[in-house]
Amino acid sequence: MKQKIDAVLLLIGVMLFVSACATNTVNQKSGLLTIQQQGSFLVGGTTLSEPGKFDLSTALKPQGQTLHGDHGYVFYQIPPQARKYPLVFLHGAAESKKTWESTPDGREGFQTTVLRRGYAVYLLDQPRRGEAGKSTVAATITPTPDEQFWFTQFRIGNYPDYFAGSQFPKDTASLEQFFRQMTPNTGNFDANVVSNACSQLFDRIGAGILITHSQGGGPGWFTAIKNDKVKAVIAYEPFSSFVFPTGELPRPIQSASLFGELKGVEIPVEDFKKLTRIPIIVYYGDNIAREPTKVWNSDHWRAGLEMANIWAATVNKHGGNAKVVHLPEIGVFGTTHFPFSDLNNLQIADLMADFLKDKKLD
Amino acid sequence: MKQKIDAVLLLIGVMLFVSACATNTVNQKSGLLTIQQQGSFLVGGTTLSEPGKFDLSTALKPQGQTLHGDHGYVFYQIPPQARKYPLVFLHGAAESKKTWESTPDGREGFQTTVLRRGYAVYLLDQPRRGEAGKSTVAATITPTPDEQFWFTQFRIGNYPDYFAGSQFPKDTASLEQFFRQMTPNTGNFDANVVSNACSQLFDRIGAGILITHSQGGGPGWFTAIKNDKVKAVIAYEPFSSFVFPTGELPRPIQSASLFGELKGVEIPVEDFKKLTRIPIIVYYGDNIAREPTKVWNSDHWRAGLEMANIWAATVNKHGGNAKVVHLPEIGVFGTTHFPFSDLNNLQIADLMADFLKDKKLD
Numbered sequence: 052m053k054q055k056i057d058a059v060l061l062l063i064g065v066m067l068f069v070s071a072c073a074t075n076t077v078n079q080k081s082g083l084l085t086i087q088q089q090g091s092f093l094v095g096g097t098t099l100s101e102p103g104k105f106d107l108s109t110a111l112k113p114q115g116q117t118l119h120g121d122h123g124y125v126f127y128q129i130p131p132q133a134r135k136y137p138l139v140f141l142h143g144a145a146e147s148k149k150t151w152e153s154t155p156d157g158r159e160g161f162q163t164t165v166l167r168r169g170y171a172v173y174l175l176d177q178p179r180r181g182e183a184g185k186s187t188v189a190a191t192i193t194p195t196p197d198e199q200f201w202f203t204q205f206r207i208g209n210y211p212d213y214f215a216g217s218q219f220p221k222d223t224a225s226l227e228q229f230f231r232q233m234t235p236n237t238g239n240f241d242a243n244v245v246s247n248a249c250s251q252l253f254d255r256i257g258a259g260i261l262i263t264h265s266q267g268g269g270p271g272w273f274t275a276i277k278n279d280k281v282k283a284v285i286a287y288e289p290f291s292s293f294v295f296p297t298g299e300l301p302r303p304i305q306s307a308s309l310f311g312e313l314k315g316v317e318i319p320v321e322d323f324k325k326l327t328r329i330p331i332i333v334y335y336g337d338n339i340a341r342e343p344t345k346v347w348n349s350d351h352w353r354a355g356l357e358m359a360n361i362w363a364a365t366v367n368k369h370g371g372n373a374k375v376v377h378l379p380e381i382g383v384f385g386t387t388h389f390p391f392s393d394l395n396n397l398q399i400a401d402l403m404a405d406f407l408k409d410k411k412l413d
Numbered sequence: 414m415k416q417k418i419d420a421v422l423l424l425i426g427v428m429l430f431v432s433a434c435a436t437n438t439v440n441q442k443s444g445l446l447t448i449q450q451q452g453s454f455l456v457g458g459t460t461l462s463e464p465g466k467f468d469l470s471t472a473l474k475p476q477g478q479t480l481h482g483d484h485g486y487v488f489y490q491i492p493p494q495a496r497k498y499p500l501v502f503l504h505g506a507a508e509s510k511k512t513w514e515s516t517p518d519g520r521e522g523f524q525t526t527v528l529r530r531g532y533a534v535y536l537l538d539q540p541r542r543g544e545a546g547k548s549t550v551a552a553t554i555t556p557t558p559d560e561q562f563w564f565t566q567f568r569i570g571n572y573p574d575y576f577a578g579s580q581f582p583k584d585t586a587s588l589e590q591f592f593r594q595m596t597p598n599t600g601n602f603d604a605n606v607v608s609n610a611c612s613q614l615f616d617r618i619g620a621g622i623l624i625t626h627s628q629g630g631g632p633g634w635f636t637a638i639k640n641d642k643v644k645a646v647i648a649y650e651p652f653s654s655f656v657f658p659t660g661e662l663p664r665p666i667q668s669a670s671l672f673g674e675l676k677g678v679e680i681p682v683e684d685f686k687k688l689t690r691i692p693i694i695v696y697y698g699d700n701i702a703r704e705p706t707k708v709w710n711s712d713h714w715r716a717g718l719e720m721a722n723i724w725a726a727t728v729n730k731h732g733g734n735a736k737v738v739h740l741p742e743i744g745v746f747g748t749t750h751f752p753f754s755d756l757n758n759l760q761i762a763d764l765m766a767d768f769l770k771d772k773k774l775d
Binding site: 222 | 445446447448449451452453454455458461462463465469472473475477478479480481482484486488493499509510511514515519521522525536542543544545546547548549550551552553554555556557558559560561562565566571572575589590593594595596597599600671709
């Protein structure tokens with residue numbers, strides 16, 4: 052009898068131990084998150100120096116003083132037994148790293164989703180944005196009401212109407228959070244400055260995967276060109292700054308976009324060829340025309356998707372491995388310009404996981 | 414024999430369980446961090462509305478459009494079995510929530526230190542700063558070299574000399590991180606706007622402790638006045654915005670500070686009395702004169718410390734419970750204007766813990 056009791060107690064002890072350890076495994080799908088290390092730092096940037104000699108008695112004059120600016124800001128979290136490659140996230144225009152944190156309706160964003168799946172996560176505020184606001188160039192910020200434009204441009208719908216089947220949450224509190232998460236430039240956007248900071252982040256952390264959104268796409272390509280520690284690029288709805296080798300620039304794509312025609316960017320072929328070294332996947336969401344239309348938001352992204360396809364074909368012609376996925380064509384409907392924070396963002400995360408697994412990068 | 418083996422195995426099982434659980438207890442002094450929930454959101458703020466009707470065909474015109482601004486940004490982490498009161502952190506001038514994250518030399522900041530000690534943590538970017546950059550007022554940002562001034566003003570030393578025994582790390586990489594973590598306003602500083610957002614954060618999360626730094630001190634007092642969910646205030650080196658009841662304003666304190674004399678702020682006595690409901694502790698670091706001096710940084714903070722003492726005496730005269738601690742007087746030497754990120758910041762965290770324990774708020 053005593054033996055049986057001991058055996059049962061032993062079993063209970065072992066089961067409790069296993070259960071307690073479960074939060075420390077690679078996949079923490081729900082419940083407690085376990086983190087090995089977290090923190091933040093500034094990366095890259097330049098320094099302005101005012102000529103002259105600093106004098107303590109006239110310390111409010113700039114003479115002999117410095118200004119450090121144009122760095123990126125990084126918040127990172129590393130889970131125990133992290134997967135080989137960390138994920139580096141670069142936001143889009145008018146956004147900050149908030150893009151990747153909680154969704155507008157308060158669910159977990161990709162920051163926490165991929166952490167639960169065992170990836171180390173590095174979220175960037177690009178130079179001159181968010182907590183990396185200290186810029187070496189001057190800026191004027193004018194509060195201009197424009198949120199109904201962005202609602203439409205970002206394909207939540209045609210304001211005030213949501214698209215039928217939109218994956219954006221339809222309560223007013225979520226829309227308010229979405230509008231408030233936008234944050235202005237504190238210096239003009241400069242893809243070179245951004246990609247310099249992003250490249251220096253890879254120098255600091257080593258090989259990893261770069262994930263970009265929208266305007267971040269351009270600096271994303273430049274980062275992968277500058278730094279061979281970028282082992283893959285996953286780009287959500289990149290728009291401007293599609294790069295082509297000298298002499299291979301496609302004709303501008305005419306569009307009803309409020310920003311006019313869409314042009315590629317010419318770069319030396321030896322730079323372009325660096326994009327052929329790594330797998331690249333590009334995702335576009337729903338409610339994008341496949342034929343020219345006068346509906347400007349739908350046609351804006353129609354031009355982007357067309358340019359992305361021409362670009363991927365050019366990368367592949369040069370021996371690369373780039374793929375464009377138009378989500379509705381694989382049965383994923385209703386996604387906006389922010390697929391990673393839409394209501395179906397776990398499905399979007401699964402697609403990313405499949406890509407990384409397929410490329411043996413997970 | 415079999416019984417003995419079973420008993421030993423049982424003991425091992427129980428020990429392993431206890432050890433595995435240890436990371437889930439209230440004190441996670443080192444090693445893995447365990448988090449129940451984390452995320453971010455925007456809080457408070459106002460909305461500008463441009464007159465007219467929004468028209469999709471002229472969507473770049475502001476007519477009929479909105480701008481949501483002047484909110485705060487919050488990143489939060491909640492450990493399992495969190496202590497009763499969360500800690501809300503409000504940064505100072507030219508800083509963001511980065512202030513409370515990793516220290517300039519890369520050690521854990523108060524964000525992670527207090528999380529390990531079982532507190533839920535809410536880090537604010539105040540309205541018009543960092544990731545809460547969307548402002549309802551215009552701003553011009555001019556990159557002016559001024560870092561040697563701030564080195565001196567923040568009492569790291571008298572540039573280029575560090576104070577003897579300074580608790581600021583003396584390597585150049587740390588100083589560079591420190592300079593780069595500063596970030597500009599995207600609209601003028603307004604203590605009322607900041608305290609509105611901060612108060613709305615308490616409305617959202619319920620009762621908690623407010624911890625402020627420097628310029629955050631002023632909006633900190635206003636938050637505690639506006640919201641009785643603030644159960645205590647811990648203020649590191651508050652400077653401006655010491656509030657006094659109408660008719661009880663002390664004479665301005667003359668000072669060699671580059672900002673001139675230091676004045677209090679008059680508020681209605683019924684507002685002031687709200688500060689007497691809660692325990693308040695104020696900390697000042699080292700290298701602050703106790704008698705007037707012509708050394709401007711030392712005298713700037715001498716005026717601040719004197720005003721804080723007059724203010725605490727006034728709070729206590731009205732029945733309050735405010736205390737000013739000048740750290741060198743209790744044997745803590747070398748701290749700068751940022752005691753919570755100095756080399757001895759764990760000692761500073763212990764003092765905070767003692768205060769909360771003493772007031773039965775932990």
